[in-house]
Amino acid sequence: MNPRRKKRLGIVLAILIGLGATIGLILYALNQNMDLFYTPTELVNGKSGKKPEVGQRLRIGGMVQKGSVKRDSDSLKVSFLLRDTGPTVTILYDGILPDLFREGQGIVAQGVLKDATTVEAFEVLAKHDEEYMPPEIAEAMQKNHSPMNYSEQQIQGSAQ
Template sequence: MNPRRKKRLTLVLALVVGLGATVGLLLYALNQNMDLFYTPTELVHGKKDGSKPEIGQRLRIGGMVVEGSVVRDPQSLQVTFDVADVGPAVTIKYDGILPDLFREGQGIVAQGELVNATTIHAHEVLAKHDEEYLPPEVAEAMERTHAPLQYTEEQLQGSAQ
C-alpha cells in the first residue's frame, strides 16, 4: 500500500473512531439526565413491561391530589400530600412554595427522586392551569388506564330491546 493511501486510511479510521466516541458519550450523558414519567399506579405496580424505578432514581409523576391529604409544616415550607390516579396513592414531600393553582382534587406533575416504593421527594411541582387542561403525559396515561369501552352495533341493538 502506498504511503498516501495509508495516510488517508488512518485519517478516515480516526474520524470514525472519534465520531463513535462522541456519539457514545452523548448518549451516556442524555441517559443520565432522562426523567421518566410514571402514574401512581405504574410507580407501585410497575409499567406494562414490568419495569419499576429504583430507589434514588429521578422521575416525574402525575395524578390528582387526594382530598384531605395536604399537610403543611407550620415551621417551614415543607408540604406533604398524596397523589393518586385510579389505583394506590403515592406520597409527595416538597420543600418550597407551591404554585398558586395547587389545591386538593387538582391535577399536578411532580419531578423529584424516589425515596421508597411509595414516597417521592420532589424538587418541582407543576399544577394545571384550568379545568380542562391536563399535562400531556397525564392525559396520555389516563387514556391508557381509562380506555373507553367500544360497543358493536349488535351490542347496542341488543341492549335497546
C-alpha cells in the first residue's frame, strides 16, 4: 500500500471513529434526560408489561383527588393523591403550586419514583380545561352569533 492510500485510510478511519463517538455521546445524553410519561394506572400496573424502577425520573399525569391535598403548616411541602380510572398515586412536592392547581383538576408532575405508589415531584404543572374561553370572547361571540345557524344569517343579510 502506497503512502497516499495509507494517509487516506487513516483520515477515513479517524472520521468514522469520531462520528461513532459523537453519536454514542448524543445517545447517552438523550437517555439520561428522557422522562417517560405515565398515568397512575400505568405506574402501578406497568406500561407495556414493564414497571418503572425506584429512582427513575418520570412524568405522571392525572386528576387531583378531592379532599386529598395536605399542606405542611411550617413549610411549602404538599402531598396529594393523583388518580385516573384506577389506583391512586401519592405525589410529594416542596414548592409553590401553580395558580390553577386545585382538587379535581388535571395536573402533570415531573419527579422521581420513591416507591411503587409515591412520586417526589420537583415540578407540578396544572392543566386548564380545554373548553375554557375568556369571558370577553364568550360575550363577543354571544353578541355576534345569534341562535340561528350561519345559512339563516346569510339569507337574512342578503334580503336586507
